[in-house]
Amino acid sequence: MKDSIWTRTRAAAPARETLTRVQIVQAAMETLDTEGLAGLSMRKLAAKLGSGATSLYWHVPTKDDLIDLLIDETYGEVDVPEPELAGWRSGAMLFAHSLRAMILRHPWLPEVVYTRPSIGPNATSLGSRGLVLFGAGGFAERDVDFAMGSVMSFVFGTANAEVAVKTSIKNSGQTTEEWVQDVLEQARVATADNATMQESLRRRSNRDLATMHNEAFVFGLDCLLDGLEGRLKK
Amino acid sequence: MKDSIWTRTRAAAPARETLTRVQIVQAAMETLDTEGLAGLSMRKLAAKLGSGATSLYWHVPTKDDLIDLLIDETYGEVDVPEPELAGWRSGAMLFAHSLRAMILRHPWLPEVVYTRPSIGPNATSLGSRGLVLFGAGGFAERDVDFAMGSVMSFVFGTANAEVAVKTSIKNSGQTTEEWVQDVLEQARVATADNATMQESLRRRSNRDLATMHNEAFVFGLDCLLDGLEGRLKK
DNA sequence: GACAAGACTCGTACAGTGTGCGAGTCCTGA
């Protein structure tokens, strides 16, 4: 594997007032969160920091590496309760909710997480604390890894889809209600001959989008945890 | 027989040999599947089709729209069994496996699905057939939507993560084994003080990556379906 | 104080991107 940004270290100390990696990461995070991935360019980022575009490259090897840093930053925001405090099941629930909230806070994340492995310090720390939590639950051997992986995959899957909807709405320039009505109408026409689908659309048409997302998440998570509980060694 | 007025279907259809949207979509799909999202540019795509770059824009309004077409194309590859044939649970399993296989066939998908809503014809058709399947299972009211959503989210979550690993390996230029050893070694160092993590790493170190992905997927899916089954109305 | 060796900044340049525009070519139907 090529050496990643994590494996490299720098020797000496800075002296005059100077750009720092921390500053850069923070500014980039702001842009990303408010304007999305497409809104982040090295030139704009430099302008925001009041520096020349290519100055950034002394602190960060590459835009891609910068994004690696940002991703790992987000992993640092996720809570993983210690099993003693909450017990396995509610610990897993808290973890799942925290992870979901983090993803919703950083809607650019789904667009980039799947193009690289997550091996930064925060990611691995999250991983290890997660394994402690699931290990304490009493899973056998490799089921620990599988169980935790399932929960994370489920959370990413749902939260990512939620993000997709939200960014679509934002980009459409419509209000949420307008957008929902438009999409429903479009779907109604497209599936006019399908009774099940029409019923589903009717069911959704007068429910608040946010609460529906919440309910769907809780429903799925509960089911998954139920299923996992059945795999615990007795 | 020579073609006569009687056998000739259309007097004058494709007079000049011309680009078609179907051609464009197909060529773009090939590039995407083999070279990834970053490998697709309108100029290269045009070159592959032996045409000028901007000629494409007569057939397709925008690169983004082209990607919408491609996404919907992929949804068309997913099997949704009819409930009469397989029953709900095995139908859902077949569906999940088919969806996963589709995502693995198109590793560029995770990078783009979450930036737009999926409302193309194939996506909506998949949705409605899915609802039929889950509806036949006997879920109450809105649980139909939630149940199907959970399964899809889980599948996307796991398959996306799998894709991330696979593309990382591909981009590293190493063999799978080399890459795995490198990553494990890095993780070992990073979490040297964490017994649970070390144990997990040891567990993974001598297992084939592909079979581990498969096992993890089946494990999680089974758990989720178990949990869902508990929500069926009696 | 002189001087070298970093640490750091940044203007310029290059190759590449998506795509708007307008001119050009071909084909069909009248």
Add this chain to the structure above:
DNA sequence: TCAGGACTCGCACACTGTACGAGTCTTGTC
């Protein structure tokens, strides 16, 4: 023969990431 649509495409524009090399500022050693 002519009009008009279908279709192609070169050029140009604004923008991207980043390599390069020349600059400046700071520190440490004589």
